[in-house]
Amino acid sequence: MLRISTISRSFGDHRVLDDVSFDVEPGRMTGFLGANGAGKTTTMRIILGVLAPDSGSVTWNGKPVTQSVRQRFGYMPEERGLYPKMKVAEQIAWFGRLHGLSAAKATSNTEKLLEQLELAERADDKLEALSLGNQQRAQVAAALVHDPTLLILDEPFSGLDPIAVETVLRVLRERAADGVPVLFSSHQLAVVERLCDDLVIISGGRITASGGREELRERYGTPRYELVVDSDAGWLRDMPGIRVATLDGPRAVVEPEFGNGFAGTDGERLGQRILRAALERGEVRAFTPVVPTLDEIFKEAI
Ligand SMILES: Nc1ncnc2c1ncn2[C@@H]1O[C@H](COP(=O)(O)OP(=O)(O)OP(=O)(O)O)[C@@H](O)[C@H]1O
Numbered sequence: 001m002l003r004i005s006t007i008s009r010s011f012g013d014h015r016v017l018d019d020v021s022f023d024v025e026p027g028r029m030t031g032f033l034g035a036n037g038a039g040k041t042t043t044m045r046i047i048l049g050v051l052a053p054d055s056g057s058v059t060w061n062g063k064p065v066t067q068s069v070r071q072r073f074g075y076m077p078e079e080r081g082l083y084p085k086m087k088v089a090e091q092i093a094w095f096g097r098l099h100g101l102s103a104a105k106a107t108s109n110t111e112k113l114l115e116q117l118e119l120a121e122r123a124d125d126k127l128e129a130l131s132l133g134n135q136q137r138a139q140v141a142a143a144l145v146h147d148p149t150l151l152i153l154d155e156p157f158s159g160l161d162p163i164a165v166e167t168v169l170r171v172l173r174e175r176a177a178d179g180v181p182v183l184f185s186s187h188q189l190a191v192v193e194r195l196c197d198d199l200v201i202i203s204g205g206r207i208t209a210s211g212g213r214e215e216l217r218e219r220y221g222t223p224r225y226e227l228v229v230d231s232d233a234g235w236l237r238d239m240p241g242i243r244v245a246t247l248d249g250p251r252a253v254v255e256p257e258f259g260n261g262f263a264g265t266d267g268e269r270l271g272q273r274i275l276r277a278a279l280e281r282g283e284v285r286a287f288t289p290v291v292p293t294l295d296e297i298f299k300e301a302i
Contacts, residue, residue: 001025002150002181007046007056016042018205020056024150024181024198029172031196031213032185039205040185041078044152047183048075060150071099074148076156080139084128089114091127092141099146106145113141116171133164140168144175151175153184157191169195189295217292224255225271228286229278239277241270253290 002024009017017039024030034040045051047058049070058065083091089110096106114120117137122130127138140156151172157165176182176197186192192199193213200210209216224245227233233252236244245253256270278284 001061002047002183003059003062004043004047005057005059007043007053007058009042009046009051009053016205017046017053020202020205020207022200022207022210024183026179026181027176028197029176029182029184029195030198030200031192032183032200032202033187033189033192034185034202035187038202040202041154043202044075044077044154044183044185047152048073069149072146072149074143074146074151074153076139076143076153078154080135082127082135082138082142085126087124088119088127088130088138089123092138092145095142096145101146109145109147110141113144113171116167116174117141118167133160136160137164137168140171144171148175149180151180151182151184153182155186156184157186157195158188165191193293193295223267223292224253224290225274226251226253226286226288226290227274227278227284228252229281230283230285231281233278235277235281236274239274242274250285 004023005021007017007020008015020039020043032040032043042051046053047065049065049067060069063069086094092113093103093106093110096109097103101109111120111123114123117140119134119137119141122134127135130138136156136159140153143151143153153172156168156172160168172182172184184195196213198211199213199216201208209219211219227236229250231250233247233250236242236247236252236254241257242254243257245255247253254274256267275284275287278287
């Protein structure tokens, strides 16, 4: 497991990271979400040892990260680092050699990855001849070629078309399933919402929320119910203990006025009271919990 503990970093008098702590667990895809300039890249650079923190520490399986441990990490930097004039397979294998693979292993890993990333046909083309999306697939291959113990990827999905997103995702998921912790940054909510198991949200250099995706939904999203009846649901406005979030004739979305929403015993009782009141007035077409989207959580957490 990778543990980031109370890391702070300033550039001049600009405090870019402020007491940042979170874990990246084996076997999980952890999405690192934040607006431009929130501090994602700086955090990743510190994990990779490219940049030193002013205070705080990074540990791998409980120990400080040494150079030999770091050599086994896989990193896809924000400023993509491949050589435009070099052939795709040649340079991916070369990256494998830089990370200590034998020539034979570097070649076989490269071939397998290019196959998986659907780039095999472009193996002997120069990188610059590839579309931007394909260049990005090659970047992913370069980060993975040495079978890393940890994967840190800066915006790996940005600029990819939906098919390429699926291809890259399949490859990353396979690594995660093998027990590799995967941390990937993104400022695209929709991408992260679908792809991550765990989520770390950073805003202005501070972690504002972190945890399992479902757990965060429950913790941060305001729980609501949608009620659909057979006549106007305006009577909900007079019901004590709830607030009507939206009302459109027979269709309403309600949330508790105070406390922990509809979670817990009190919340459940309140839910049942709303349902009974609706049944007393006629037919109930639907009564369903509304799961908050990551978008709502993100807005609440920053
Ligand atoms: N070397 C540097 N010198 C001065 N300021 C820096 C340096 N590197 C980063 N910063 C500043 O630190 C802040 C965080 O930048 P960082 O690149 O970590 O954010 P980010 O979340 O990765 O954003 P983006 O999505 O735009 O890449 C920004 O205000 C940036 O201008």
